[in-house]
Every structure is written in structure tokens, then in C-alpha cells.
Amino acid sequence: MAVLFAACSTTPTTTSLLDQTRADFMAAQSTPSVAANAPLEFKAASDALDRANAAAAKKDSLDEIDKLAYLAKQKIATAQEVAKQKQAENEMANAGRQRDEIRLEARTAEANQAKSQANLAKADADAARAQADAAANSARDEAAKNAALQQQLADLQAKQTDRGLVITLNDVLFNVDRAELSAEGMRTVQKMADVLLQEPQSAVLIEGFTDSTGSADHNLQLSQRRAEAVRNALIGLGVKSDKIATRGYGEAFPVASNADAGSRQLNRRVEIVLSQNGAPIANRH
Known part of the structure; x- marks a missing residue:
């Protein structure tokens, strides 16, 4: 306790x-x-x-x-x-x-x-x-x-016509009575190619002409060969062949009389016609 x-x-x-x-x-x-x-x-x-x-x-x-x-x-x-x-x-x-x-x-x-x-x-x-x-x-x-x-066309003395632009290559750009282009002729064709390459839609017709000297058959063949020479030169410079046509007229369609040497030289020529906007080129009448 x-x-x-x-x-x-x-x-x-x-x-x-x-x-x-x-x-x-x-x-x-x-x-x-x-x-x-x-x-x-x-x-x-x-x-x-x-x-x-x-x-x-x-x-x-x-x-x-x-x-x-x-x-x-x-x-x-x-x-x-x-x-x-x-x-x-x-x-x-x-x-x-x-x-x-x-x-x-x-x-x-x-x-x-x-x-x-x-x-x-x-x-x-x-x-x-x-x-x-x-x-x-x-x-x-x-x-x-x-x-x-436009400057290139002016240098080539291109003229506007109803058929299109026309550039004339004078006889002095070819060897005498031959279809081969001279060195000056090739330089002119080079300028022409530069223009055509900038205008891919344009159709081209190359027409050859002669004076009345010699036979009509010879003149026709010479005018055709000269047109072909220009065409071949353009193709060689890059222009497409399917857009270029040629035609030789011989002594037809003169631009001057054949009475003197100066007039006959004017008739010996190659004209290059450029269509506008791809339009067909009218035939000569």
C-alpha cells in the first residue's frame, strides 16, 4: 500500500x-x-x-x-x-x-x-x-x-513593206557571178541571224534576183543558188531551218533598168523578207 x-x-x-x-x-x-x-x-x-x-x-x-x-x-x-x-x-x-x-x-x-x-x-x-x-x-x-x-534593223537598212520587213543584200556581198558569200556578206548575214534569233515567230523568205545579162536559165539558177547560200549561212548561225524558205526569180522583178552597169548592179540582189507576228508572206505579183 x-x-x-x-x-x-x-x-x-x-x-x-x-x-x-x-x-x-x-x-x-x-x-x-x-x-x-x-x-x-x-x-x-x-x-x-x-x-x-x-x-x-x-x-x-x-x-x-x-x-x-x-x-x-x-x-x-x-x-x-x-x-x-x-x-x-x-x-x-x-x-x-x-x-x-x-x-x-x-x-x-x-x-x-x-x-x-x-x-x-x-x-x-x-x-x-x-x-x-x-x-x-x-x-x-x-x-x-x-x-x-530596232538599231540592228536600222543598220541593215530594213524597210517596212506590205509583205513585211525587207532587208536587201547587194551584189557586192557575193563573189562575181558566183553564189558564195564574201567576207563582208557573211558579216551582214551574221547581223541578220542576230535579228532572226530575237524574233523566233517570224517566217523568213529569201528571194534571189539577177540582172538581164546572160541567159534566163542561168540567171534563174544563180538567183536560186544565192538565196540558198544565204539560207545555209543563217542555219549555220543557229536559225532554225524550218522557218526559212527560198525562191529564185532570175531577172524578174527588177528595181532599176538594165541599161547601164549601175542599174544592173541594183538588180543583182538578195532580198530577205521577215513576216510580222508569224503571218504568211504574200507572193510577189
């Missing part, structure tokens, strides 16, 4: 309020947000509970123990309330940040879309400018080409 009495006398005194306070403290302690969001308040609650536990250990009066336990319970409640408020504030802050992030993402998406549209508009403008520049360059090139062609 003495031993039992001694054991009971060393057991710390407690009260139901202190037990509730200890339970409240354990619940608060097991909630991470309390220590995280209300560290000072939770420390104050812990210190107050330690004082109540110390009073119980010293077997102070029940009133004193309950008084200290009540104070500790209030501080635990305060810590929990502060933690709740801080948690709510944090959640509101997080919601605000999320809202700001969403708004920023939306503005960024709008900015990116606007930038993309601006880039597309710039690309369209650049393409249009490039197309305009290309058209302008093409027009300048075409104008330069036409100017060069």
Missing part, C-alpha cells in the same frame, strides 16, 4: 482542459500550414502549453493548471486562425499570380499573333515589291531588247 501510494503521489496532475489543449496542440502540430504560416503564434502556443504541463508536473492547483491550459488553448486557436488567414491570403495571391500569368500568356499570344500577321504582311509586301521590281526590270530589259533590235 505504501509503494502504491508513493507511485500515485509522483504522477503529474492533469485536467480535462489540459488534455483537450494537448490534443489541440497535436492537431495543430500535424498540420504543416500552421507552423509554416504562423510560426510565431505557434511558438507562443507551444511555450504556453509547456507552462501548463510544467504546472501539472509540479502538481499546482487545478485552477492554476486550467488557467494555463486555457491560455495555451487560446494561443493554439490563434495560431490556427492566423495560419488559415495566411493560407487564404496565399491562395488568393497564387490565384492572382495564376490570373496574371494567364493574362500575360493571352497578351503574349496576341502579341505573337500580331507579330505573325505583321511578318506575313511584310512578306506579302516584299513579294509584291519583288514582283514589281521584276516586272520593271523585265520591262526595261524588253525595252532595251527592242531598242537594240
Whole structure:
């Protein structure tokens, strides 16, 4: 009995309020947000509970123990309330940040879309400018080409007729009474080829003529051979053969009388007729 009495006398005194306070403290302690969001308040609650536990250990009066336990319970409640408020504030802050992030993402998406549209508009403008520049360059090139062609035709003394453009090769471009082109004749034919290569749609008719000296049969054959010589020279310079026709007229269709040497020289000629826009070349009448 003495031993039992001694054991009971060393057991710390407690009260139901202190037990509730200890339970409240354990619940608060097991909630991470309390220590995280209300560290000072939770420390104050812990210190107050330690004082109540110390009073119980010293077997102070029940009133004193309950008084200290009540104070500790209030501080635990305060810590929990502060933690709740801080948690709510944090959640509101997080919601605000999320809202700001969403708004920023939306503005960024709008900015990116606007930038993309601006880039597309710039690309369209650049393409249009490039197309305009290309058209302008093409027009300048075409104008330069036409100017060069007109100059070449002027150098060849081309004349516009109802049958088309006519370029005349004089007798001096051939060897005497022969169908071979002289060196000067080849240079003239080269100029002619340059023109024809720039006018791929033009049909070409090469017509040969002689004066009235000699037999009609000889003159007809000579005029044909000279027309063929010019045709062969043009083909050798790159002009397509299927666009060139020849015809020898001999002493027919003179452009001057055959009464003197000067007139007869004018009649000894080769005329090259260029059709316009691929139109057929009309026959001589």
C-alpha cells in the first residue's frame, strides 16, 4: 500500500482542459500550414502549453493548471486562425499570380499573333515589291531588247513593206557571178541571224534576183543558188531551218533598168523578207 501510494503521489496532475489543449496542440502540430504560416503564434502556443504541463508536473492547483491550459488553448486557436488567414491570403495571391500569368500568356499570344500577321504582311509586301521590281526590270530589259533590235534593223537598212520587213543584200556581198558569200556578206548575214534569233515567230523568205545579162536559165539558177547560200549561212548561225524558205526569180522583178552597169548592179540582189507576228508572206505579183 505504501509503494502504491508513493507511485500515485509522483504522477503529474492533469485536467480535462489540459488534455483537450494537448490534443489541440497535436492537431495543430500535424498540420504543416500552421507552423509554416504562423510560426510565431505557434511558438507562443507551444511555450504556453509547456507552462501548463510544467504546472501539472509540479502538481499546482487545478485552477492554476486550467488557467494555463486555457491560455495555451487560446494561443493554439490563434495560431490556427492566423495560419488559415495566411493560407487564404496565399491562395488568393497564387490565384492572382495564376490570373496574371494567364493574362500575360493571352497578351503574349496576341502579341505573337500580331507579330505573325505583321511578318506575313511584310512578306506579302516584299513579294509584291519583288514582283514589281521584276516586272520593271523585265520591262526595261524588253525595252532595251527592242531598242537594240530596232538599231540592228536600222543598220541593215530594213524597210517596212506590205509583205513585211525587207532587208536587201547587194551584189557586192557575193563573189562575181558566183553564189558564195564574201567576207563582208557573211558579216551582214551574221547581223541578220542576230535579228532572226530575237524574233523566233517570224517566217523568213529569201528571194534571189539577177540582172538581164546572160541567159534566163542561168540567171534563174544563180538567183536560186544565192538565196540558198544565204539560207545555209543563217542555219549555220543557229536559225532554225524550218522557218526559212527560198525562191529564185532570175531577172524578174527588177528595181532599176538594165541599161547601164549601175542599174544592173541594183538588180543583182538578195532580198530577205521577215513576216510580222508569224503571218504568211504574200507572193510577189
